[in-house]
Amino acid sequence: MSADTELFAQFAAGHAIRQVECVFPDITGFPRGKIMRAADVAAGKELRIAQAIILQTVTGQYPDDSIIGEADGDARLIPDMSTLRRLPWSSARAWLIHDCVGFDGAPIPFAPRNVLKRVLERYRDKGWQPVVAPELEFYLFARDGQEVSGFNMPAMRGGCREVKQSAYSVESANELKDFWTELYAVFEQLEISTDTWLHEMGPSQFEINLFHGDPLVMADQVLLFKYALREVAAHHGLYAVFMAKPLAGRDGSSMHLHQSIVDAAGNNIFSQADGEASAAFYAFIGGSQRTLPDCMPLFAPHLNSWRRYVRGKMAPINMEWGENNRTIALRVPLSGPAARRVENRVPGSDANPYLAMAASLACGLYGIEHAIEARAPIHISSGYSQPREIPRSLESALERFQASAVAREMLGDVFVDAFCSVKDVELDHGMNEVSEWDRRYLTLQT
Numbered sequence: 039m040s041a042d043t044e045l046f047a048q049f050a051a052g053h054a055i056r057q058v059e060c061v062f063p064d065i066t067g068f069p070r071g072k073i074m075r076a077a078d079v080a081a082g083k084e085l086r087i088a089q090a091i092i093l094q095t096v097t098g099q100y101p102d103d104s105i106i107g108e109a110d111g112d113a114r115l116i117p118d119m120s121t122l123r124r125l126p127w128s129s130a131r132a133w134l135i136h137d138c139v140g141f142d143g144a145p146i147p148f149a150p151r152n153v154l155k156r157v158l159e160r161y162r163d164k165g166w167q168p169v170v171a172p173e174l175e176f177y178l179f180a181r182d183g184q185e186v187s188g189f190n191m192p193a194m195r196g197g198c199r200e201v202k203q204s205a206y207s208v209e210s211a212n213e214l215k216d217f218w219t220e221l222y223a224v225f226e227q228l229e230i231s232t233d234t235w236l237h238e239m240g241p242s243q244f245e246i247n248l249f250h251g252d253p254l255v256m257a258d259q260v261l262l263f264k265y266a267l268r269e270v271a272a273h274h275g276l277y278a279v280f281m282a283k284p285l286a287g288r289d290g291s292s293m294h295l296h297q298s299i300v301d302a303a304g305n306n307i308f309s310q311a312d313g314e315a316s317a318a319f320y321a322f323i324g325g326s327q328r329t330l331p332d333c334m335p336l337f338a339p340h341l342n343s344w345r346r347y348v349r350g351k352m353a354p355i356n357m358e359w360g361e362n363n364r365t366i367a368l369r370v371p372l373s374g375p376a377a378r379r380v381e382n383r384v385p386g387s388d389a390n391p392y393l394a395m396a397a398s399l400a401c402g403l404y405g406i407e408h409a410i411e412a413r414a415p416i417h418i419s420s421g422y423s424q425p426r427e428i429p430r431s432l433e434s435a436l437e438r439f440q441a442s443a444v445a446r447e448m449l450g451d452v453f454v455d456a457f458c459s460v461k462d463v464e465l466d467h468g469m470n471e472v473s474e475w476d477r478r479y480l481t482l483q484t
Contacts, residue, residue: 118137203239322402
């Protein structure tokens with residue numbers, strides 16, 4: 039028995055685990071996998087999946103055979119025992135995240151967890167450890183079967199429903215008390231390290247912040263966070279929706295990433311010994327400004343994602359940076375030298391956390407490696423007065439991503455081609471839809 043299987047056997051015995059959800063994040067950031075008997079996991083039984091499953095689209099389709107070949111060979115699933123958790127809503131089932139590798143032991147290059155590991159290895163080669171803290175926004179809607187025609191707000195005390203903005207309302211956050219009570223308990227049992235919770239701008243929109251940590255650990259936490267939130271919401275007749283723009287005319291949902299880097303001694307390399315910002319800090323921003331637009335499909339991966347980037351709705355349209363300004367892509371919160379960090383406000387809540395973190399950290403590291411100079415910070419109140427720098431649509435963003443030498447260098451050729459193949463399928467599928475907007479405005483005007 040290996041150390042890992044022995045550790046699992048002890049855990050399973052201590053928690054009376056009989057089944058294990060053996061999962062991995064697919065290209066969209068959705069957990070997929072198989073359910074295995076706990077005894078088989080303890081025995082080290084090998085688990086495999088078809089490589090195509092990693093590349094499944096949100097519509098349940100698959101890209102052409104140019105990435106994995108017509109044979110669609112298997113990938114081996116290797117458990118990461120640090121992710122082992124007992125699922126609170128099932129008395130005898132556990133959750134365990136796996137890595138996808140080939141039969142030669144090499145990481146599958148388009149598996150999202152491996153893409154993030156590739157970027158983190160470049161940091162480790164320099165003796166650095168990135169630190170990330172994600173902030174996740176989402177909406178709660180009634181699970182009433184009407185989501186195809188539109189979302190409805192959940193009924194609160196007395197049957198009332200939110201219809202207006204109510205940012206930071208404590209009273210609104212106190213509604214749905216049974217749901218929130220269970221959710222708090224579930225997060226504690228799953229060891230999901232949440233920081234603050236708040237009611238966001240939109241009706242029934244909320245934000246939960248996670249504590250900072252190793253990016254791989256934090257991406258794993260986001261995967262489990264979304265899974266747990268959806269599960270608890272379903273228990274209470276709710277949908278927890280991470281769509282970037284679920285309601286027309288309302289604020290979208292983001293996944294802001296606070297980023298810093300520490301050296302082997304634990305010092306923040308964004309600050310000098312005298313407390314002033316370092317050259318690495320400015321170069322990280324410079325690299326982000328120059329290369330984040332290349333990677334926009336990883337921050338805004340769906341057709342719906344692009345509806346979030348609207349002037350005046352706290353979603354950036356350019357790559358400006360500055361202190362304590364929420365209208366721009368790269369916000370530097372006011373802090374002491376040890377906590378100096380760069381908040382990337384570009385990613386939507388619908389982004390795959392592994393890929394969003396990989397791309398964000400890769401762009402910053404590229405700036406440090408090439409000593410890219412940051413533009414001067416903006417001091418005006420609104421960044422929306424500055425020119426738009428991000429693409430207008432997923433299609434144009436994919437063209438830029440596929441042609442980006444930086445994306446290919448930092449994330450890998452195979453991954454870039456695989457991701458674009460998946461999105462091409464989704465684009466073709468989406469273009470076959472006729473929207474409510476089409477019917478509303480074109481029926482009598484054309």
